Amino acid sequence: MSVGIALLLSALAMTLIVGLRYLAVSGGFAWATARRHPGLYAGLDRQMSREIGWSLASAAIYGIPAGILAWGWRTHGWTRVTTDLHAHPLWWWPVSVVLCLFAHDSWFYWTHRWMHRPRPFRIAHAVHHASRPPTAWAAMSFHPWEALTGAVVIPVLVLVVPMHWSALAAVLTIMTIMGVTNHMGWELFPPWIVDGRIGRWLITATHHQRHHSDYRCNYGLYFRFWDHMCGTDRGLGSFPVRTSSPDQRQ
Numbered sequence: 667m668s669v670g671i672a673l674l675l676s677a678l679a680m681t682l683i684v685g686l687r688y689l690a691v692s693g694g695f696a697w698a699t700a701r702r703h704p705g706l707y708a709g710l711d712r713q714m715s716r717e718i719g720w721s722l723a724s725a726a727i728y729g730i731p732a733g734i735l736a737w738g739w740r741t742h743g744w745t746r747v748t749t750d751l752h753a754h755p756l757w758w759w760p761v762s763v764v765l766c767l768f769a770h771d772s773w774f775y776w777t778h779r780w781m782h783r784p785r786p787f788r789i790a791h792a793v794h795h796a797s798r799p800p801t802a803w804a805a806m807s808f809h810p811w812e813a814l815t816g817a818v819v820i821p822v823l824v825l826v827v828p829m830h831w832s833a834l835a836a837v838l839t840i841m842t843i844m845g846v847t848n849h850m851g852w853e854l855f856p857p858w859i860v861d862g863r864i865g866r867w868l869i870t871a872t873h874h875q876r877h878h879s880d881y882r883c884n885y886g887l888y889f890r891f892w893d894h895m896c897g898t899d900r901g902l903g904s905f906p907v908r909t910s911s912p913d914q915r916q
Contacts, residue, residue, distance in 0.1 A: 676737040681729030685722055687842060688806055692721070695802040695846050703852055707801050714803045720793060721806035724813040728806075731821045745824040747831050754828060762829040766837045767888050769827075770819050774887040777815045779898070782881065797849075800878055805845035844888060848874040860902070867891065875903035 696714075699706055707714065738744030748754075754762075781791035790809035797804040808816070824834065847854045853872045859865050860872050869886050877884035883900035886893050893899035 672741075673734055673737055677730045677733035680733030680736055681726045684729040684732070685725035688721055688725055689718075691842050692803050692805060692846050695850050699802055699850055699852065706851055710799075710801060713797060714801055717797055717801060717803040717807040720808060721803065723810060724806040724808050724816075727810055727813040728817045728820075731817055735821050735824060739824075746826065746828040747824050747834055748828070749831055751830055751832075753830070758828075759830060759833050762827055762833045763836050763840075766823050766827055766829070766833075767840065768891075769823060770837075770841070771886055771888045772892065773819055774816070775885050775892040778885045778887075781812060781815075782885075795878065795881070798878070799851055800849040802846055802850035804849045805842075840888070844869070847871055849878075851875075872902040876900055877903075879903055 696707070735745060739747060751759075780786060787795075790811040793809040794804070794807055794812065797807055806813075820834075820838070823837075848869060848871050850871060853860060853870060855865075855870050859868070860870050865873075867890050869884075869888055869890055873884055873890065880900060880903075883898050884890075884893055885898055890899055
């Protein structure tokens with residue numbers, strides 16, 4: 667098999683994996699929403715169809731570079747990902763996970779703030795904020811230009827950060843679940859987490875909902891660190907999420 671065909675098949679396979687992962691997780695939480703909060707997504711069928719369409723396009727944008735790197739890892743060892751659990755001290759496993767999450771969160775915070783400047787918002791980020799209120803299907807609902815800014819993160823991290831494959835799987839799992847639950851319109855975590863010390867630093871749906879209603883605050887992905895540091899943390903929102911007037915100013 668030629669290198670070109672192998673790369674194409676790997677990219678297609680990873681796109682399929684990302685797309686099916688999205689459909690499974692978002693679909694699961696959408697089903698849970700229907701059971702726990704019947705009618706929360708009532709009248710949003712066209713919006714959810716649009717969210718699914720944009721998200722599946724994003725799956726290809728995420729999947730292509732991931733597939734290329736997966737091929738390079740298997741055939742040439744391009745990445746720092748290892749299958750040997752003892753290649754690094756065991757304490758490095760949780761450290762590598764937190765390091766990747768913090769790096770991703772930092773990249774997301776600053777690119778997200780930039781996306782709220784008038785021109786990038788109008789060209790790209792408005793697609794995501796067109797979900798008013800966001801649903802469990804909205805986590806990957808991005809314009810292709812915005813999806814590209816997110817697609818570079820994991821490929822860069824696996825090239826730079828040494829980690830076991832299971833640590834990478836943990837990062838991807840956290841990324842997927844938090845991306846969905848932070849948009850689904852109701853709070854999954856109990857009050858003792860959301861309103862307690864953990865909630866002061868961890869982003870949950872209640873915190874991210876404030877961003878979707880106020881636009882100029884709460885830009886983080888996993889942690890509230892940068893929002894606290896930069897004065898953009900405006901606290902928690904309320905549920906259910908409902909339509910708010912868009913404001914494209916930073």
